[in-house]
Amino acid sequence: MSKKNILYAQSGGVTPVINATACGVIETARQNRQRIGKVLAGKDGIIGILNEQLIDTSKERKADIAALRHTPGGAFGSCRYKLKSIEESRAEYERLIEVFRAHNVGYFFYNGGGDSADTAYKVSRIGDTLGFPVQCIGIPKTIDNDLPITDNCPGFGSVAKYVAVSIMEASMDVASMASSSTKVFILEVMGRHAGWIAAAGGLAQREKGDPPHIILFPEVPLDEKAFLAKVDRAVKNRGYCSIVVSEGLKDKQGRFLADTGTRDAFGHAQLGGVAPVVAGLVKSHLGYKYHWAVSDYLQRSARHVAAKTDVEQAYAVGVAAVQFALAGKSGVMPIIERTSDQPYRWRVGEAKLSAVANREKKMPRKFISADGFGITAAARRYLGPLIRGEDYPPYDRHGLPKYVILKNQTVATKLPPFSN
Amino acid sequence: MSKKNILYAQSGGVTPVINATACGVIETARQNRQRIGKVLAGKDGIIGILNEQLIDTSKERKADIAALRHTPGGAFGSCRYKLKSIEESRAEYERLIEVFRAHNVGYFFYNGGGDSADTAYKVSRIGDTLGFPVQCIGIPKTIDNDLPITDNCPGFGSVAKYVAVSIMEASMDVASMASSSTKVFILEVMGRHAGWIAAAGGLAQREKGDPPHIILFPEVPLDEKAFLAKVDRAVKNRGYCSIVVSEGLKDKQGRFLADTGTRDAFGHAQLGGVAPVVAGLVKSHLGYKYHWAVSDYLQRSARHVAAKTDVEQAYAVGVAAVQFALAGKSGVMPIIERTSDQPYRWRVGEAKLSAVANREKKMPRKFISADGFGITAAARRYLGPLIRGEDYPPYDRHGLPKYVILKNQTVATKLPPFSN
Numbered sequence: 060m061s062k063k064n065i066l067y068a069q070s071g072g073v074t075p076v077i078n079a080t081a082c083g084v085i086e087t088a089r090q091n092r093q094r095i096g097k098v099l100a101g102k103d104g105i106i107g108i109l110n111e112q113l114i115d116t117s118k119e120r121k122a123d124i125a126a127l128r129h130t131p132g133g134a135f136g137s138c139r140y141k142l143k144s145i146e147e148s149r150a151e152y153e154r155l156i157e158v159f160r161a162h163n164v165g166y167f168f169y170n171g172g173g174d175s176a177d178t179a180y181k182v183s184r185i186g187d188t189l190g191f192p193v194q195c196i197g198i199p200k201t202i203d204n205d206l207p208i209t210d211n212c213p214g215f216g217s218v219a220k221y222v223a224v225s226i227m228e229a230s231m232d233v234a235s236m237a238s239s240s241t242k243v244f245i246l247e248v249m250g251r252h253a254g255w256i257a258a259a260g261g262l263a264q265r266e267k268g269d270p271p272h273i274i275l276f277p278e279v280p281l282d283e284k285a286f287l288a289k290v291d292r293a294v295k296n297r298g299y300c301s302i303v304v305s306e307g308l309k310d311k312q313g314r315f316l317a318d319t320g321t322r323d324a325f326g327h328a329q330l331g332g333v334a335p336v337v338a339g340l341v342k343s344h345l346g347y348k349y350h351w352a353v354s355d356y357l358q359r360s361a362r363h364v365a366a367k368t369d370v371e372q373a374y375a376v377g378v379a380a381v382q383f384a385l386a387g388k389s390g391v392m393p394i395i396e397r398t399s400d401q402p403y404r405w406r407v408g409e410a411k412l413s414a415v416a417n418r419e420k421k422m423p424r425k426f427i428s429a430d431g432f433g434i435t436a437a438a439r440r441y442l443g444p445l446i447r448g449e450d451y452p453p454y455d456r457h458g459l460p461k462y463v464i465l466k467n468q469t470v471a472t473k474l475p476p477f478s479n
Numbered sequence: 480m481s482k483k484n485i486l487y488a489q490s491g492g493v494t495p496v497i498n499a500t501a502c503g504v505i506e507t508a509r510q511n512r513q514r515i516g517k518v519l520a521g522k523d524g525i526i527g528i529l530n531e532q533l534i535d536t537s538k539e540r541k542a543d544i545a546a547l548r549h550t551p552g553g554a555f556g557s558c559r560y561k562l563k564s565i566e567e568s569r570a571e572y573e574r575l576i577e578v579f580r581a582h583n584v585g586y587f588f589y590n591g592g593g594d595s596a597d598t599a600y601k602v603s604r605i606g607d608t609l610g611f612p613v614q615c616i617g618i619p620k621t622i623d624n625d626l627p628i629t630d631n632c633p634g635f636g637s638v639a640k641y642v643a644v645s646i647m648e649a650s651m652d653v654a655s656m657a658s659s660s661t662k663v664f665i666l667e668v669m670g671r672h673a674g675w676i677a678a679a680g681g682l683a684q685r686e687k688g689d690p691p692h693i694i695l696f697p698e699v700p701l702d703e704k705a706f707l708a709k710v711d712r713a714v715k716n717r718g719y720c721s722i723v724v725s726e727g728l729k730d731k732q733g734r735f736l737a738d739t740g741t742r743d744a745f746g747h748a749q750l751g752g753v754a755p756v757v758a759g760l761v762k763s764h765l766g767y768k769y770h771w772a773v774s775d776y777l778q779r780s781a782r783h784v785a786a787k788t789d790v791e792q793a794y795a796v797g798v799a800a801v802q803f804a805l806a807g808k809s810g811v812m813p814i815i816e817r818t819s820d821q822p823y824r825w826r827v828g829e830a831k832l833s834a835v836a837n838r839e840k841k842m843p844r845k846f847i848s849a850d851g852f853g854i855t856a857a858a859r860r861y862l863g864p865l866i867r868g869e870d871y872p873p874y875d876r877h878g879l880p881k882y883v884i885l886k887n888q889t890v891a892t893k894l895p896p897f898s899n
Binding site for chain 2 (some may be wrong): 133136446449459
C-alpha cells in the first residue's frame, strides 16, 4: 500500500488545549495529502483502538477541524488506561498491531503524559518484532507539567493562567468586603504530587504584600503553627488573607489533608476537598470568617481564558508530530525548548520517548520560597511566559463560546471483537 | 454653598461590574463639573460614612477611573451592614446627616440590593426632618437578581455568563473521559434563596440532551428518588451527567442540604458546600465516580468573562443616577426596562425606592420545568439576552488583566469620632 494513515489518540485527563494539538495534526496531515492517508482517531483513546473504534476525521469539515483549536475537552474522547508491560499484556500489544495493520496505520500518535510516552515507546518496539513496523510518536500533554526534558507541557500554561486570573479576581472581591465580612479565602487547585499549578497562583502577586498571601504546596508538609501565624499576620496587616492550596497538600505524617477527617452525611471519607479542611483549621484556631472554592474541572476546561503561548505550543507539537512522521522518525516526542527567558523565546525540539517515559519532573525546591508559603523569582522567571497572551474562542450571538462537537463517525470494523 | 458633592457608597456583596457603575457615576459627574462638586465615596461602604472615612475620587487619574469599568471587586470597599429602623437607630441616621452636612453632600448614591434601597429611602425621608435635605438615589446591584420592578439587576448577567460558560466547558471535559472515568460532575453556584444563578447554567444547554442534564434549585425541595433516577438515566443514555446545584438546595423538610451532616476534621458543621453532599448521594446510591466544583467567589469576581450587556447596564445606571440627581430627583432608583425580547432592547427607567425597598423578586415557577430539574423556554427568553456579548478587560504583557487599584485617599475629618 502506498500512503499510510495516521492514528491519533488522546490519553488521560484532558486540557483546555489538547484539541489544538489535534487540530495541528489534522491540518498538517491534510496539507500533506500526497504522502499521508487519513487521520484516524481512537474513540475514547486507546480503548477505542483496542476495540477497533476508529474515528474517520476526513469526514469532518475544514471549519470544524479549525475550531478544534479553540475547543476544550477531548474531541475524540480520552481514557485513563495504562498498558502494562509487553510481558504482562502481550495480547493488547498484538491487538494494537493487528488494528494498525487492518487500517493501514503507518503512524501512531499518542497525545498524553508520561504513561502515554511509555506506551508509545513500547509500541514502537513491538511493531518490528510482530512484522508490522509503525512510526510511534508521543505528543506531550498534561496540565500537571510533569514531563521531563520538555521545558513545559502543553495544557499547563492555560490552567496556570486560569488560576492566576481567578485568585487575582477573587482576592479583589475579598479585599473589598474584609472589613465587615470574609477575611480568609481559600482556592483549591489541582496537583496531587507536584505544586506547579498552585505555584502559578503566585503570578497574581505583582508586588510584595499582594495576594495570594499564602500558597500551600504538596511538596511542603503543612506546618500548622507557621501557617496559622502567617494567616493571622496577613489579616492583621492587609485586612485579609488569600490562599491557594494544592489538592495534594499533606500533613507532617505524609497523609493527604483532604483524607484526614472530612465525612459526608453518610460517613464517607474523601468527599471533601482540601480547601474546606484548611478553612476548618483557620476557623477553629483563628475564628476568622472564611470562604473557599474548589475549581476542579473548571480549571482544566477553561478554554475561555487560555494562554496564547499555550495554544500556540499545543498546536505546534501537533504540527511537529506530522513533520517527524514525514521525516521517518519513530520513538520520539516533540518537546518545547526555551531558548531565551527575556524576551521569552521557544522552539519545538525532539526527545526520545525512552527518555521521557515514566519519568516525572518535580518542581525544583528553589521555586518555593524559604518559608515554604510562596514562590521565588526563579519560579516567576520560569512560569511567567507560560501564561502570556490571550486567545479567546469566538462567541455566538447567544453569548456562548462556539465550541465544536465533531461528527465522530467511525470506520467499518474489519476484525473480530477483542477479548482480553 | 453652591455646588454640592455626591457621596457614593457600595453595599453588600460585590459583583464583577459594580465598579462599572462607579465609573458611570464619576465620569458623568466630572462631565458636569459646573453643577456638581466632587464625588466622594464611603470607604468600605456605609461604615466608612458613619466613621467619616470619605474617599476623594477627584484625586484619581482619569485613566484609573476609566479602568473601573473593567475592574472587579468593590473599588472603595463594601460592607454588610444594615441600618435598622429610624426608631431603633436614630443616632446612625443623624450621624449620616451630620457627615453629609460637614462635607457638603447634596446627593447620596447607595449602590446595592434591597436593603440598600431601604436605607437610601429612609435617609431620603429623614434629611428633611433634620433640616439637611439630601437627594437620595439607590443604584441597583446584586448578583442575586432579586430586586423587584427592574427587569434584571446589574451584576447578575456576568455571573450568569460565568456559570453558563463554566458548566459548558466542564461538561465537555467530563464527556471526553466518561467512558473510563468520572461520570457525574456537580457545579455548585450561589443563590441561597432564589435559583436565578443556577437557572443560568441551563443556558449552556442548546439542544435537548445537552448538558447540564440536571439543575437543582432552592425553589424545589430535593426529591432524592427522582433525582437519582434522572442521574442514572443521563449516565445510561448520554454516558455522563452534568449537574448545576444551587447552594440553597433544601431537603423535603426545608433544611439546607449543605447543613445536614457535613463535618470537618474538628466536628464542625457547615464547612462543606452542597456539591459534596449531592456527590455523596450519587456515590452511595449509584456508585458512579464523581467530581465536584464550588465556584464561590470566583463566579462573582470573574470580570474576565463578563457579559457585555451587563457591563453596559451597570455603567448606564451609574450615569442615570447622576442625571436623576441633576434633575432634582430623590427617593428613586434607575432600573432596567426591557422594551423588547427579540431583538433584545432595554432602556433605563425609574422606580420609587419605597417600591423597591425590602421586596424580593422570586424566580417565577414557570421558569422551572415541570419535573423541577431544568429551565423552560420562558426562562431562556428572559435569561438569554443577559449573558450576551463579551467585554474583555485589557491584559498586561505578563498575561494578567489590568485591573486598577485606586489610591483611595480620604478627605480630612471634620467631626468627632462616631460612637453608637
